[in-house]
Amino acid sequence: MLEVRGLSVRYGGIQALQGVDLTVAQGEIVCLIGANGAGKSTLLGAVSGLIKPTAGAIAYEGRPIAGHKASRLSRQGLILVPEGRRVFANLSVEENLILGGYFRPRGREQQADMAEVFDTFPRLAERRRQAAGTLSGGEQQMLALGRALMGRPRLLMMDEPSLGLAPLMVAEVFGVIRRIHQRGVTVLLIEQNAAAALAIAHRGYVLEVGRVVLSGSGRELASDGRVQRAYLGMD
Amino acid sequence: MDGAQLLQQIINGLTLGSLYALIAIGYTMVYGILRLINFAHGDVLMVGCYLAWFGAVQFGLPWWAALMGSMALTALLGVLIDQGAYRPLRSAPRISALITAIGVSFFLENLGLVVFGGRPKAFERPEIFNQLYQIGDLRVLSHSVWVPIITALVLAGLLWMIYRTRLGMAMRALSRDLVTVQLMGIDTNRVVAVTFALGSALAAAGGIFWAMKYPQINPLMGVLPGLKAFVAAVLGGIGNVVGAVLGGLMLGFGEIMLVALWPELAGYRDALAFVLLIGFLLFRPSGILGQELPS
Numbered sequence: 001m002l003e004v005r006g007l008s009v010r011y012g013g014i015q016a017l018q019g020v021d022l023t024v025a026q027g028e029i030v031c032l033i034g035a036n037g038a039g040k041s042t043l044l045g046a047v048s049g050l051i052k053p054t055a056g057a058i059a060y061e062g063r064p065i066a067g068h069k070a071s072r073l074s075r076q077g078l079i080l081v082p083e084g085r086r087v088f089a090n091l092s093v094e095e096n097l098i099l100g101g102y103f104r105p106r107g108r109e110q111q112a113d114m115a116e117v118f119d120t121f122p123r124l125a126e127r128r129r130q131a132a133g134t135l136s137g138g139e140q141q142m143l144a145l146g147r148a149l150m151g152r153p154r155l156l157m158m159d160e161p162s163l164g165l166a167p168l169m170v171a172e173v174f175g176v177i178r179r180i181h182q183r184g185v186t187v188l189l190i191e192q193n194a195a196a197a198l199a200i201a202h203r204g205y206v207l208e209v210g211r212v213v214l215s216g217s218g219r220e221l222a223s224d225g226r227v228q229r230a231y232l233g234m235d
Numbered sequence: 236m237d238g239a240q241l242l243q244q245i246i247n248g249l250t251l252g253s254l255y256a257l258i259a260i261g262y263t264m265v266y267g268i269l270r271l272i273n274f275a276h277g278d279v280l281m282v283g284c285y286l287a288w289f290g291a292v293q294f295g296l297p298w299w300a301a302l303m304g305s306m307a308l309t310a311l312l313g314v315l316i317d318q319g320a321y322r323p324l325r326s327a328p329r330i331s332a333l334i335t336a337i338g339v340s341f342f343l344e345n346l347g348l349v350v351f352g353g354r355p356k357a358f359e360r361p362e363i364f365n366q367l368y369q370i371g372d373l374r375v376l377s378h379s380v381w382v383p384i385i386t387a388l389v390l391a392g393l394l395w396m397i398y399r400t401r402l403g404m405a406m407r408a409l410s411r412d413l414v415t416v417q418l419m420g421i422d423t424n425r426v427v428a429v430t431f432a433l434g435s436a437l438a439a440a441g442g443i444f445w446a447m448k449y450p451q452i453n454p455l456m457g458v459l460p461g462l463k464a465f466v467a468a469v470l471g472g473i474g475n476v477v478g479a480v481l482g483g484l485m486l487g488f489g490e491i492m493l494v495a496l497w498p499e500l501a502g503y504r505d506a507l508a509f510v511l512l513i514g515f516l517l518f519r520p521s522g523i524l525g526q527e528l529p530s
Contacts, residue, residue, distance in 0.1 A: 050414060074420035086415040088408040095404050102405065103420035151420060 001026045001077075001155055003107065004049065007056035007066075009042050016042040018210040019056070024155065029177070029187040031197040031218070033231050034207035040190045043155050043207070047188075049073045060155065067228050075103045077154035081161060083190075085144040089133025093124050096132050096143055100150030110150070117146040120176065121180055125163035138169035145176060157188045163194065174200060194231040198222040204230075239372035244333065244495045245488075250379040252487025253386035254448070257441030258464035259471070259479035260393065261313075261434025267410045267474035268430050270329060274336040275316060276438055277461015283309035284438025284452045285351055290356060302443055306436040313435025313496040314428045322424065332505035347454030355453040358446040382444050386513050389437060397476065406430065455469035459505065470515055472525025481523050486511065 002024040002169040009017040014104050017039045023037060024030045032040045045051035047058055047068035056065040070080075088096050097117060101110050118125035127135065132143055147175055148156060161177065162170040180186050181200075191197030198204055198218045206214035206227060214224065221227050258280060261295045265273045283305050320339050324332045334486030382421035397403035405426050405461060409416045417425055445460055446452050471478025486508055494501045 048418065050417065069422075071420050071422045074418055080418050082415055082418060084413055088411050088415070090411050091404065091408055095408075098401065099404060099408055099416075099419045099421070102401065106401075143443040147419070 001028075001061060003057075003059040004047065005057045005059075007046060007058065008054050009039075009046050009051055010054045011051075016210055017046070017053075020207075020210070022205055022212065022215075024186060026190050027181075028184055028202045029181055029200055031189045031191055031194075031201035031204045032207060033191060033194045033204060033221075034225070035230075036097065038207040039210040040207055041159055042210075044080055044159050044188070044190060048078065048157060050080070055171075056171065060080070070104075074151060077152060079148045079151050079153035081144050081148045081156070081158045083159035083163065085137075085140045085165055087132040087135070087140050087143050087147070088095065089131065091132055092127040092129050093132055093135070093143055096147050097150050099123075101152075102149035104150075104152065113150055113152070117149055118148075120179065121146055138165050141165060141169070141172070141173060142176070144230055145173075145180070149180065153185055155186045155188065159190045160192055161189070162191065162193050163198075170196065171227070194227070195222070198227075237372075240495075243373055243375075244380050244491050246375055248411060248488035248491035249383045249484070249486070250448070251381045251491060252484035252515075254441055254445050254483070255467045255486050256386050256480040256483030257389065257444070258436050258460055259467040259483045260389070260476055261438045262465050262468040263471070263473055263479040264430050264434045266468070267327075267476075268406060268427060269332070271321065271332050271435075272336065272465065273321075274333070274461075274465075274529040275339035275343055276434070277457035277459075277464070278340050278347070279309060279313055279316070279435050279457070280438040280442035280445075280461060281313055281452070281454060281457035282343060282409050283435070284358070284442045284446045284456065286346070286357075286439070287443045287446075288356055288452060291359065292356075294465070298363075302440065303444060306439045309439035310432035312435040313438075317431040318424075322427075341383070344454055344458070351454055353454065354448060355408055355451040358450045358452050360447045360450055364447055378447055385444070386480070389440075390476070393433075393476055402426070402429065423499070428517070461510045463505075466512045470511060470522055472522030475522070475524045478522055478524035485523075 004020060004022040007017055007020045020043060032043065036042050042051060046053045049068050049072065053066050056066065057064060065073060088099065097114055101113060104110060123139055124142055124146055127139070133142060134139065161173050165173065170193065177187060177189070178200055189197060189201065198221055201218040203217050204215065204221045205212050206221065214221065214227065222232070258276070262273060263274050265271055280294065286308050287301045287305035290296040290304050296304065316339055320335050321332050324335060357522060360378065364378035364381055368375045397406060405416065405421050409423060409426050415424060442457065442460070463486060464483065467482035468479045469482070470481065470485055471482025488503050489507055489511065493507055494504055
């Protein structure tokens with residue numbers, strides 16, 4: 001579904017990514033782990049169209065997309081939930097959701113999608129008229145996810161969805177990711193919380209200073225000594 | 236000052252304030268979305284006036300057709316300026332776009348001098364805006380009645396668009412976060428283009444009604460109304476459409492009342508805007524309706 005070949009990104013003299021290869025098959029959950037500054041967000045930025053790659057190829061559903069605009073890729077179902085949630089604080093919860101499906105025709109289908117989002121996140125339904133900026137961090141993450149779902153993603157990319165959330169909320173977010181995946185959405189995920197991410201991921205990639213240094217199934221990575229020491233806090 | 240005179244001055248203030256408001260809306264909308272002070276806005280207004288003049292005088296169009304035609308073409312000019320001058324600088328430091336705006340302003344002024352000539356052209360006031368109503372001692376030109384009404388209608392329409400339509404929703408979102416909006420599949424350039432088109436069309440309308448009030452036009456006519464409308468936008472809280480209208484009215488009333496109450500200060504009339512600007516920047520930099528910026 002997604003195929004990245006030799007992807008390099010350089011900005012301001014910094015080589016953020018260097019020849020990264022990565023694939024995501026239809027129906028998979030793939031996770032990227034790595035330290036801060038390893039290039040994980042840059043990778044999702046380049047795939048989503050927000051960052052222009054300096055070299056390499058990206059194919060989505062078989063078509064080359066490197067350098068395409070983010071707005072165009074979102075309309076094709078390649079949707080990113082950005083780091084830090086980035087909900088529109090000055091808009092209501094409902095307006096945020098409508099924007100998520102902005103490019104789709106208005107009408108019954110969209111109404112149904114919104115009902116489904118409210119079904120998945122009942123707390124958003126209670127607060128539909130409230131400004132998104134007044135929500136708690138966890139609720140904002142739910143909104144960011146719901147907003148992405150309104151665009152009917154086929155490949156959903158998430159940048160640190162559990163960042164800064166309370167443990168109970170983290171569990172809820174991962175539960176939701178699983179449910180979204182069960183509905184047939186392919187997922188590419190960046191997580192600081194490597195243990196939780198590897199537990200739900202089919203496969204994973206480890207990034208270090210702009211390169212893929214390790215890849216394998218979620219279970220393989222979770223039992224790999226280097227991963228355990230560097231990212232799972234085990235000795 | 237007796238009652239009739241006071242009422243007379245209030246009407247004058249309302250008219251002048253409405254003109255500032257129409258122009259200030261364009262400043263504030265562009266700033267709200269791009270954080271750019273479009274210093275060419277006043278000169279866009281000037282071009283709008285000339286277009287209307289050409290329409291009415293050269294092509295003999297009725298006033299409303301000249302107005303509409305000018306608004307449409309000026310909207311296009313605003314979009315072209317954005318695409319040609321500002322869009323390549325979208326990710327550059329903000330000061331670059333600001334300096335470019337000043338450059339565009341000089342360019343339009345001098346282009347105007349070359350193309351239209353430096354000699355002012357007479358601008359006819361159409362019959363409908365030229366009726367004089369006399370009620371007791373009160374003498375009111377129909378222009379002074381129509382301008383505030385038109386401004387109120389424009390404001391109502393804009394507020395409806397900003398808060399009730401999906402395009403307005405996209406504009407509000409974009410003003411908050413230019414990057415994330417793209418992830419919603421929204422073409423930000425299109426939303427920005429609509430903003431420039433609307434602001435420029437309103438500048439043309441404001442300029443044309445301005446020219447009807449002081450019935451002549453010249454290539455530098457946009458400078459002072461442009462600067463004052465910018466001040467009005469800041470007074471109201473830049474980025475806020477209602478604020479721009481309030482700021483415009485405040486400035487219009489202020490100028491008229493200054494002259495009415497202290498005729499000997501009439502020469503300082505144009506300075507008032509800048510005194511107010513300095514005062515606001517010192518004591519309430521976010522303006523009347525502006526929100527305190529989070530640090």
